[in-house]
Every structure is written in structure tokens, then in C-alpha cells.
Amino acid sequence: MIFTGGGGTTGTVFGTATAPPAVASLSFSATSGSLTWPFVASNGHIYQTLQTRANNGGQAVYDFAITNVGSYVIQAVVDAPNTGANSFYVNIDAQPQDPTMIWDVPVTTGFEQRMVSWRGSGTDASNQFVPQIFHLAVGTHQLIIVGREAITQLEQLSILELPRRPQNLRFMGGL
DSSP: OOOGGGGEEEOOOEOOOOOOOOEEEEEGGGGGGGGTTTTTTTEEEEOSSOOOTTSSSSSEEEEEEEEOOOEEEEEEEEEEETTTBEEEEEESSSSOTTTTTEOOOOOSSEEEEEEEETTTTTTBBBBBBSSEEEESEEEEEEEEEEOOOOTTTEEEEEEOOOOOOOSOOOOOOOO
């Protein structure tokens, strides 16, 4: 390809382009996990009626397998009706820790899609890790969600691989 600029200057660019690798995603119903009390499943979603902590909340555990090493995020369909009913604890491959692994869900109007974040050293109104990115190896993993605030409802989960950065890009030009 040849580009021509002002004053008659030209430059030639050589290269090839390839499509990025396919991005993997896994989706499943919140009711498909292994649930422990006080989580309950009802009408296609899970919730608990009690406010709890990371060490005594209901647990929902989801086994999944990754075929591409990479960086992943979790997207969920959630109902977080108010600031007193809008959080879970979330982690992959280990129990979530309080308070750093709290997911403070932005308030919704009914069920809406939201990305999982972690409070980290932030606040309930301003999480530090938005979204939370999980670096996963090929193999089997467990998504662990622990209930925190009563009536926060979870319906659907998707684990999405982030696109990889392009590599081996070169600009070759001449004047």
C-alpha cells in the first residue's frame, strides 16, 4: 500500500493482518451451581433472605473449564434493588475474602447485566477493581459466590475472555 502526503511525499507500508483468536465465553444459570443455605433458588434465580458475612453466607459454586490461558471477567444478570441489597462476595478457585472481594453491584431496576468488580481498598460506592480481571490457566476452575446482603438476586453468569493485545505489529515505511 502506498500513501501520498503533502508536497508529494510518499511512503510504503508492508505487513500482514490476521484475525485475533476466538474469544472464549461460558454462560450458565445461577441455579445450576452447587448451592448451600441460606441461598435459595426460586423462579430461575438465587438469593438469600439474611444479611451475612463471607464466613457464613450461602454459597453458590460453579465448576467450569478454560481452554485458553488468558484474562477473564465475569458478567452477571443481577437484581440489586437498593444500596442495602446490592452485594455478594466473589472469587475464582478460593473462598472470597472480606472486605476486599466484595462485589458492590450498581443498583438495578429489575434484572440487568453487570460486570463483577471487587471493592479492594475502595468503598461500597467506588470499587477499586472495575471490572475484576481474573488471570486463568487452562484447566478446571471454580467460581465461588457467597451471599452478603439479603434479597440481592442473581440469575445468569458468563465468564468472558478478554481480547488479547495484538502482537508483532510493525510499521515499515519509507520517505
